[in-house]
Structure formats: structure tokens, C-alpha cells
Amino acid sequence: MRDVLATWRPVIDTEIERLLPREIDAEYVASFFGEPTYEYDSTAIQRALPDLTWDLLDRGGKRWRAVVCCLLIEGFGADPHDYLPYACIPEILHNGTIIVDDVEDGATMRRGETALHHDFGTDIALNAGNALYFFPLKIVARNPGDLDAETRLALYEMLMHELNRTHLGQGMDIQWHNEREIRMTEAQYLEMCACKTGCLGRIVARLAAILTGQFAEDERHAARYAELMSISFQIGDDILDVETATEDGGAFGKGIGNDVREGKKTLMAIHAARNADPERAARLEAILWADENTDEEVREVIDLLRETDSVAYARECALDIASEARDHLAALDLDEESATQLAEFTRFMVEREV
Amino acid sequence: MRDVLATWRPVIDTEIERLLPREIDAEYVASFFGEPTYEYDSTAIQRALPDLTWDLLDRGGKRWRAVVCCLLIEGFGADPHDYLPYACIPEILHNGTIIVDDVEDGATMRRGETALHHDFGTDIALNAGNALYFFPLKIVARNPGDLDAETRLALYEMLMHELNRTHLGQGMDIQWHNEREIRMTEAQYLEMCACKTGCLGRIVARLAAILTGQFAEDERHAARYAELMSISFQIGDDILDVETATEDGGAFGKGIGNDVREGKKTLMAIHAARNADPERAARLEAILWADENTDEEVREVIDLLRETDSVAYARECALDIASEARDHLAALDLDEESATQLAEFTRFMVEREV
Known part of the structure; x- marks a missing residue:
């Protein structure tokens, strides 16, 4: 089983990175979230979303939620590679809940390091946690699987x-x-x-x-x-x-x-x-x-x-x-x-x- | 305009109360959120959601988001009374953001009283704030307007x-x-x-x-x-x-x-x-x-x-x-x-x- 997890994890991480790159610019923001009414400050958004998200993702996690989703899709007779963005939905949601739960529980540590709200500040961490509740839900509307x-x-x-x-x-x-x-x-x-x-x-x-x-x-x-x-x-x-x-x-x-x-x-x-x-x-x-x-x-x-x-x-x-x-x-x-x-x-x- | 707000506010509040009663029981929880797998603790849920939400709602607010939604529906030629649960969606979302924003901003006061996370604790307040992000979205799936x-x-x-x-x-x-x-x-x-x-x-x-x-x-x-x-x-x-x-x-x-x-x-x-x-x-x-x-x-x-x-x-x-x-x-x-x-x-x- 460790092998299955090891095989899939980089595939999932590549897909998450495709959805939310480590380095974003105004063009990415407009393409994922929609055109701005005026002008995005992608520098601030970089710090508010991908910096914090990737800090957490890079700390570990087995991505088992995405892997199990892929195994089930395969088990149902379809090719998981056709649905990778969807398999990332619960994984991203999970990471959002981690950030929010740590604020709620007053946790000091997370995956062996300082909890994110201590590292980044409660305000920005909490907003990122909540953003990660809605970010994956947007994937369904973007409809990458042509559903x-x-x-x-x-x-x-x-x-x-x-x-x-x-x-x-x-x-x-x-x-x-x-x-x-x-x-x-x-x-x-x-x-x-x-x-x-x-x-x-x-x-x-x-x-x-x-x-x-x-x-x-x-x-x-x-x-x-x-x-x-x-x-x-x-x-x-x-x-x-x-x-x-x-x-x-x-x-x-x-x-x-x-x-x-x-x-x-x-x-x-x-x-x-x-x-x-x-x-x-x-x-x-x-x-x-x-x-x-x-x-x-x-x-x-x-x-x-x-x-x-x-x-x-x-x-x-x-x-x-x-x-x-x-x-x-x-x-x-x-x-x-x-x-x-x-x-x-x-x-x-x-x-x-x- | 104050008249319009004064006329509509009790209508909206009654509707919000229909959606999320001040006093809930296990039957309500099952009917709104779905049957439990085992057994809901509706006493804990009462404290975690309606108590806190109504504490905030009772502090005031003009409910203008719901009222403007109703006015627009009427303006478009339909009867707002057919769509009241939907008009409450942005109002409930707004109250959720208030709770979360106050935690993020470290606010001490809200609508002339102690901020909710000081009154109820950051953990329960934050969870309620987030619950109020998803609660209104469930209304669409419940489909009261037969859409x-x-x-x-x-x-x-x-x-x-x-x-x-x-x-x-x-x-x-x-x-x-x-x-x-x-x-x-x-x-x-x-x-x-x-x-x-x-x-x-x-x-x-x-x-x-x-x-x-x-x-x-x-x-x-x-x-x-x-x-x-x-x-x-x-x-x-x-x-x-x-x-x-x-x-x-x-x-x-x-x-x-x-x-x-x-x-x-x-x-x-x-x-x-x-x-x-x-x-x-x-x-x-x-x-x-x-x-x-x-x-x-x-x-x-x-x-x-x-x-x-x-x-x-x-x-x-x-x-x-x-x-x-x-x-x-x-x-x-x-x-x-x-x-x-x-x-x-x-x-x-x-x-x-x-």
C-alpha cells in the first residue's frame, strides 16, 4: 500500500500545483478566479494563498484522500487521470480544515512545525484556510472533465x-x-x-x-x-x-x-x-x-x-x-x-x- | 427607504427563523442536514449554531441584502415571497463573514456588544461562522422554489x-x-x-x-x-x-x-x-x-x-x-x-x- 501511495503522491502534487501554482501572477488569478473589476494585487494574493498553502502541503501528508478517490475511480472502470482535478478536491478541503482547526484548537504545532497561524498570523492563515474551502469547489464549475x-x-x-x-x-x-x-x-x-x-x-x-x-x-x-x-x-x-x-x-x-x-x-x-x-x-x-x-x-x-x-x-x-x-x-x-x-x-x- | 427596510425586516427574520429556528431538536437537524449515521447531539448543536447565530442577528443589522434581493425579484416581475429562503442566503453568509472577520481582525466589539468569539470562545464562534458559509448553500439543494x-x-x-x-x-x-x-x-x-x-x-x-x-x-x-x-x-x-x-x-x-x-x-x-x-x-x-x-x-x-x-x-x-x-x-x-x-x-x- 505504501507503494501505491508513493506512486500516486507526486501525481497528485503535480495536479494540485497545476490548480494552484506555487508562484502565481495576475494572469493566473484572472484565469482561475475570473477577470478583475479593476486590478488584482497578485503579490498580496501570492502571500495570502499559495505561499501559505504550499508551506503546509510541503510539510507532508500522504494525500490518501486523493489516492483513494483515484483507486475508486479506477475500480469503477474509469481512468483516474481523466479526473485528477476532482480527486484533489477533498485533499485541498482537508488542508483548509487543518488550518482552521488549528486556530480553533489553539494548536501550536502542525506536522512537526509551528502551526500556520503562528507562522503567518491568525488573520492571513484563517482566510487562507477558508479560501481552501471554496477554491476546490470552483473546480466543478470550471468543468475540466467536461461533465x-x-x-x-x-x-x-x-x-x-x-x-x-x-x-x-x-x-x-x-x-x-x-x-x-x-x-x-x-x-x-x-x-x-x-x-x-x-x-x-x-x-x-x-x-x-x-x-x-x-x-x-x-x-x-x-x-x-x-x-x-x-x-x-x-x-x-x-x-x-x-x-x-x-x-x-x-x-x-x-x-x-x-x-x-x-x-x-x-x-x-x-x-x-x-x-x-x-x-x-x-x-x-x-x-x-x-x-x-x-x-x-x-x-x-x-x-x-x-x-x-x-x-x-x-x-x-x-x-x-x-x-x-x-x-x-x-x-x-x-x-x-x-x-x-x-x-x-x-x-x-x-x-x-x- | 427606511419604510421599505422596516416592512421587510420582520419578513426576512421570520424566514431566517424558519430556516434556522432559535430552538432546534434532533428532528430539525435530521430534516435540514440529513439523517444521522448514529445519533446527533442536538443540545451541543443548539449551542454551536442557532444560539450563536441568533445572538448576532438579534443585535441588529438592516438585512438590506435580503431586502434588495426581494426588491430586485419584484422588479424583475416575480413575487419575492416565492423566493424568501433564497433572499436569506446573502444575509446569512454576511453574518458568517462578520464572525470570521472579527476573529481575523482581533475585534473586541460587534454591533455595540462584545465580539462573538469573546462571548462564546474562538473555537465555537469560528466554527459557527464557517457553518454559516455552508448552511445557506444547502438551501439551493433543498430546492424550496422548485427550480x-x-x-x-x-x-x-x-x-x-x-x-x-x-x-x-x-x-x-x-x-x-x-x-x-x-x-x-x-x-x-x-x-x-x-x-x-x-x-x-x-x-x-x-x-x-x-x-x-x-x-x-x-x-x-x-x-x-x-x-x-x-x-x-x-x-x-x-x-x-x-x-x-x-x-x-x-x-x-x-x-x-x-x-x-x-x-x-x-x-x-x-x-x-x-x-x-x-x-x-x-x-x-x-x-x-x-x-x-x-x-x-x-x-x-x-x-x-x-x-x-x-x-x-x-x-x-x-x-x-x-x-x-x-x-x-x-x-x-x-x-x-x-x-x-x-x-x-x-x-x-x-x-x-x-
Whole structure:
């Protein structure tokens, strides 16, 4: 799978660069965004959009959203090279959300470097993040795939559906973060993941299905596959944070045991709060709620998550959801090579070191 | 004109409330945003979206964007009541940009009260602001006006065009703010206004034209009318800030002589920088660049703007642009009553106390 990612990544990056070059001029701005009424200041726009975007893109990222989109397009029997600009849509959206989320979360680091709003200033970073929400949506109107009107409309309606729910998910997550009590149900937690992370996955899959003209039922299976995989991945990520918390170093730029320090209400925390005795559950809420935690407190929470079998429980959930994802993938009539690569990818993403 | 605004405002507010009720439940969330995969936490969503949105809406605002859209629809010979949800689109977008802009600008006040990100927290405010970018776009897909596919696609393509340029405008403005030198041309300044403010005006007008099936030429005139009016309004706003700066009190919640304190590169500042002797131009840049200004320094800048005739120059520009706007309005074959009201509205918005 690493090979597939390695093969596709430069193709995707070349395509993103074609859409949003590293160096732009007034001619590019006019051709992509439309003629100016008066006169663009392309020097300012250079700094406001491509400089910041490429700073982030060059920091890494596997571009898996674009790659999965391409694999699905191939699986549906079309040539992904005919639809590369579309495959970049979720990838660009994702990078926009990263910038905005970091402002919302008050993050200091991103991919091992200073978060963009610290590097460039909150104003310009935030505007670029938001610009990256709308930039990719313009691709559909530019119509590089020569799609008929019905297909373009279907793409817009799909994108609006998913991008609305993305903000519901982020809203729930933030709101919970701002409450001391761990009151959400597991179903609500999974819904938050489905909206916040899953919807971007759904965009990946539904793009592929709509672009290649699949039946509604197949679009639904593809969307569910990507959604469930995203949820499983999210839970796996939370587990990884706990698993590596007791080790030294760790490869994560974001830090270690960070979810506890950030007061994140993970599936493990919800499970532990429900299964610990009331006193320890209250202690869990208190530590997650506190602005600062000692290493001792972080360890205390992690010990509790283990004692209540919450880590094992979350792992089981993640694996069940991944298996459900694979069922939806199997329900699709994909060409064999793509299906194998996608199944492998699912394993790669979910299992990792979990 | 105040009468027209007073008549329409409650109609618009009722419609916005129909779209986004003050109190929501899981049923509403499912019906507007689609069925959940698991289970929405409507309590969290209540806090994350309607609470914040209505806090802002209840602070005021003339809803002129929705009203002008209705007047244009009527002018084009259709009944605005058939298209009320659409007329709310630019109004809701506008309120979203207010929240986001206040975070970007580090504003402390909004409409005479604490800025929303101070009241609710940056995280939840920012997410709500962004949610309000996508919420109104969902209206088109919900299709309350029973529009054909071609019209819905035209609406989406129009919205994507304008919302992309909005972010170019904001990007230019912020980037200039972060530079000491006043280097932009007047044409670039007007372009910034055209993008940052004008595009939302263009949405107002183009919505009306597309909804009522106008010819491209008429849509263009309507868009130009609203765009130019918005630019003229923006310049007028900047002039007002200077005009009232020497007076006590003033009705503006945002404060007085604020543009100087914020280091805003207005059309007046650009004109003054170009027409003052180099030493005073450098002094102007220094004062606008400084993080803090004494009242003395604010007065110094305002005196310079007057001495270089920059206030008069900007006023002339604003009036020229408003007159150009009225020409585009006149080029439209609108029903007489609406045309009169729109012409009156233009005067009302641009001339105000200027």
C-alpha cells in the first residue's frame, strides 16, 4: 500500500500545483478566479494563498484522500487521470480544515512545525484556510472533465450536504470540549466522528461514484465504506495517542498523551466515565477539564482507561467498524486490482500500530 | 427607504427563523442536514449554531441584502415571497463573514456588544461562522422554489465564483494590513472592495436575476449595480469614520477614528500617501503601522487626509461609483415601483451622513 501511495503522491502534487501554482501572477488569478473589476494585487494574493498553502502541503501528508478517490475511480472502470482535478478536491478541503482547526484548537504545532497561524498570523492563515474551502469547489464549475450539467449539480449538492455536516461534527466536538461533564453517548461520539472526519471521506467516495456515473446504491456503499473507515481511523488515532503515551519520543509531531492534556472526550474516555466508580469518573472529568495537567495526571487517566478496559473496548469498536467498512467495499463491483488495493489500504490505515 | 427596510425586516427574520429556528431538536437537524449515521447531539448543536447565530442577528443589522434581493425579484416581475429562503442566503453568509472577520481582525466589539468569539470562545464562534458559509448553500439543494436543475446549477456556479473572490479580497486587505508600506494602487484598492464587499452584493443581485430567469446581460447589469453600490458604501463608511472622528460620541459601536488606529489602508490613506510630501507620507505609514496610537496621532493623520484633499477625493470617488451603479440599475427593465425603491435605497446607503 505504501507503494501505491508513493506512486500516486507526486501525481497528485503535480495536479494540485497545476490548480494552484506555487508562484502565481495576475494572469493566473484572472484565469482561475475570473477577470478583475479593476486590478488584482497578485503579490498580496501570492502571500495570502499559495505561499501559505504550499508551506503546509510541503510539510507532508500522504494525500490518501486523493489516492483513494483515484483507486475508486479506477475500480469503477474509469481512468483516474481523466479526473485528477476532482480527486484533489477533498485533499485541498482537508488542508483548509487543518488550518482552521488549528486556530480553533489553539494548536501550536502542525506536522512537526509551528502551526500556520503562528507562522503567518491568525488573520492571513484563517482566510487562507477558508479560501481552501471554496477554491476546490470552483473546480466543478470550471468543468475540466467536461461533465454534463446533471453531474455537476449532483457534485455540488453532494458537497454541500457533506460540508454542512462537517461543521455539525466540529461543533459537537468543540461544544463537548467546552463542557466539564462527559455526558455524550457513544452513538453521539460516533456521529461526531462520522460528521467531522467521515464526511470528508464520504466526499472522496461520492466524487468517484458520481464522476463515473454509478447507481445510487453503489454511491451509498462507497460513501459508507469511506465514512466507516474514517471513523475507525479516528478511533485508532485516539488509541495510538494512549499507546505511545508511556513511551519516550514517538513519531507524532503533535505530542504524546496529548488528547488527555487537551481534554479530548474520546470513545475511551466516554467508556471509562461510564464504567469507573463515580469517584474516579469525577476525577477523570476533572483532569480532562483542567487547563494544565502534570505528567502524573496524564498517567493517572491512562491507567484508568486501561483498568476499565476502555482501550481494548475502543480497539474492538475500531476493528468492528473497519470490518463493516470492508463489507461495504465488498458490496461494490470493483475491478479486482483496485479492490485489493483499497482493502489493503483499509488495513493499512486502521491497523497501523494498533 | 427606511419604510421599505422596516416592512421587510420582520419578513426576512421570520424566514431566517424558519430556516434556522432559535430552538432546534434532533428532528430539525435530521430534516435540514440529513439523517444521522448514529445519533446527533442536538443540545451541543443548539449551542454551536442557532444560539450563536441568533445572538448576532438579534443585535441588529438592516438585512438590506435580503431586502434588495426581494426588491430586485419584484422588479424583475416575480413575487419575492416565492423566493424568501433564497433572499436569506446573502444575509446569512454576511453574518458568517462578520464572525470570521472579527476573529481575523482581533475585534473586541460587534454591533455595540462584545465580539462573538469573546462571548462564546474562538473555537465555537469560528466554527459557527464557517457553518454559516455552508448552511445557506444547502438551501439551493433543498430546492424550496422548485427550480429546475439548470437554475440550481447556475446558482451554485455563481455562488462559487463570488465566494472565491470574497476570499481574494479579504486576503489582499489583510496582507496590506500586515505591510508597513502603502504600495497598492487605487485600482487595487477598488478591486479589494469589489471582491471583499462587492461579491456579496453581486450574490444579492445575481440570485434575483437567476431565480427569475433574466438574460445574461441583465444579470450582469444587476451584478454591477450591487457591486458598485457596495464599493461606494465601503468608501462612504471609511469617510464617515474620519468625519465623525473629531466629534464626541458618535453612533458607531465600532469606535471612532478606528480605521486609523487599526492601520487600515483606505482610499484616503492611499491618496494621501501619494500626494503628501515624502516626509509626511512616511509619517502616515508609521502611524498606521504602529500597534497603538495616541489621540494626537489619530488627529495628525486625519489632518493630513484633509490637507491632501483626500477626504474630498474619496467622497467624489464614492459618488462617481454610486452614479455608475445607478446607470446599471437604469439599464434594467424593472417595474417602476421597485426601480424607484432601489434608486432611493442606493441614495440612502451611499449618501447617509456623507
